[in-house]
Amino acid sequence: MSGHNGLISTAELADILDRPNLRLFDCTTYLEPAPEGSSQPYLTVAGRHTFEAGHIPGADFLDLQAEFSDASTELRFMMPDVAQLEAAFGRHGISNDSRVVLYSIGTPMWATRFWWMLKSLGFENVSVLDGGLDKWKFEGRPLDTGPAKGYAPATLVAEPKDGFFVDKHETLAATSEHGTVVVNALGPQFHRGLEPSRYGRPGRVPGSCNVSAATLLDPKTKAFVPLAEAEAKFKAQGITKDKRVVAYCGGGISATVDLFLLHRLGYDNLTLYDGSMGEWAKDASLPIETG
Structure with missing residues (x-):
C-alpha cells in the first residue's frame, strides 16, 4: 500500500477495515462565520455532529482545534509542541505500529493537515482516503452512526523532522x-x-x-x-x-x-x-x- 505515496482508495480501505492495526479517523472541522466584531476570522466547529450522523465503520473522530493545535495563540490550527501531539495521538490509539487512514467531509484538507502533522513527527504509515466520506457514501458503502467508540490508548514516540x-x-x-x-x-x-x-x-x-x-x-x-x-x-x-x-x-x-x-x-x-x-x-x- 505504501507505494501509493499516502493515498488510499475507497476499495482499498474497504478491504482492510477489519485489520487490528488500522486506525481510521474522520478529521472534519467546519468554519462558520464569526460574529460581528470578533477578533477571529471564523468560528471553528468540530465535525462531531456529522461524524455521529454517519461515519465509516470503526472510525474515531479527531478534533483539530481542541486537541491537536496550540491553544496559547490567537491563531487557529497552529502546530503545538511534540509532547502534546504524542499524547493526543496516543489517546486515540496511534502507536508506532499503527496503520493510519485519514478522511474528511467535503474537502480532504482536514485529512491532509493531519497527514502533514504526522509526517512531521516522523510517522510514515499514514494515508489519506481519496474522495473522503463523500466518495464512500456516493458508492453506497456501509456507514455507522452515533458517537465514536474510539481505540484503546497507545503510545506514540515521535521522531520529529525539521523543515515541515x-x-x-x-x-x-x-x-x-x-x-x-x-x-x-x-x-x-x-x-x-x-x-x-x-x-x-x-x-x-x-x-x-x-x-x-x-x-x-x-x-x-x-x-x-x-x-x-x-x-x-x-x-x-x-x-x-x-x-x-x-x-x-x-x-x-x-x-x-x-x-x-x-x-x-x-x-x-x-x-x-x-x-x-x-x-x-x-x-x-x-x-x-x-x-
Whole structure:
C-alpha cells in the first residue's frame, strides 16, 4: 500500500477495515462565520455532529482545534509542541505500529493537515482516503452512526523532522530566495486581493504564485485530480522539482492539499507557512501584494 505515496482508495480501505492495526479517523472541522466584531476570522466547529450522523465503520473522530493545535495563540490550527501531539495521538490509539487512514467531509484538507502533522513527527504509515466520506457514501458503502467508540490508548514516540513548518520571518526571506517558490492555495480572487479578506489586509505574500487547492479536486467526487493534471498546474506556475516550495493559505489547512499532491509527485523540498494569511494579513510590518 505504501507505494501509493499516502493515498488510499475507497476499495482499498474497504478491504482492510477489519485489520487490528488500522486506525481510521474522520478529521472534519467546519468554519462558520464569526460574529460581528470578533477578533477571529471564523468560528471553528468540530465535525462531531456529522461524524455521529454517519461515519465509516470503526472510525474515531479527531478534533483539530481542541486537541491537536496550540491553544496559547490567537491563531487557529497552529502546530503545538511534540509532547502534546504524542499524547493526543496516543489517546486515540496511534502507536508506532499503527496503520493510519485519514478522511474528511467535503474537502480532504482536514485529512491532509493531519497527514502533514504526522509526517512531521516522523510517522510514515499514514494515508489519506481519496474522495473522503463523500466518495464512500456516493458508492453506497456501509456507514455507522452515533458517537465514536474510539481505540484503546497507545503510545506514540515521535521522531520529529525539521523543515515541515516555517514562520513569517522565514516566509518573508523565502520571497527573495533564488530557488524557492512560494505558493498560495487560496482561490484566485483572494490571491489577487479582489475580495475582502476575512484575515485582514487583502492580497498575497509578495511574489507568490497561485495553485488553488480547489482546482486540485474533482468538485463532484471530492477525489484528487489525476497526478498529471496536478503536475501541469504546478509547472505552469514555475514550481519544479529543483525548487524549494513554501505553501500557505488562510490558516495552514488547504495548503496541505497542494503539499500532499506535490509529495505524491515526488517533490521533496516542501514546507508549510503555518501562520498563513491568518497571521500575515494582520501584521502591518509585512509586505502584501494585490492585483
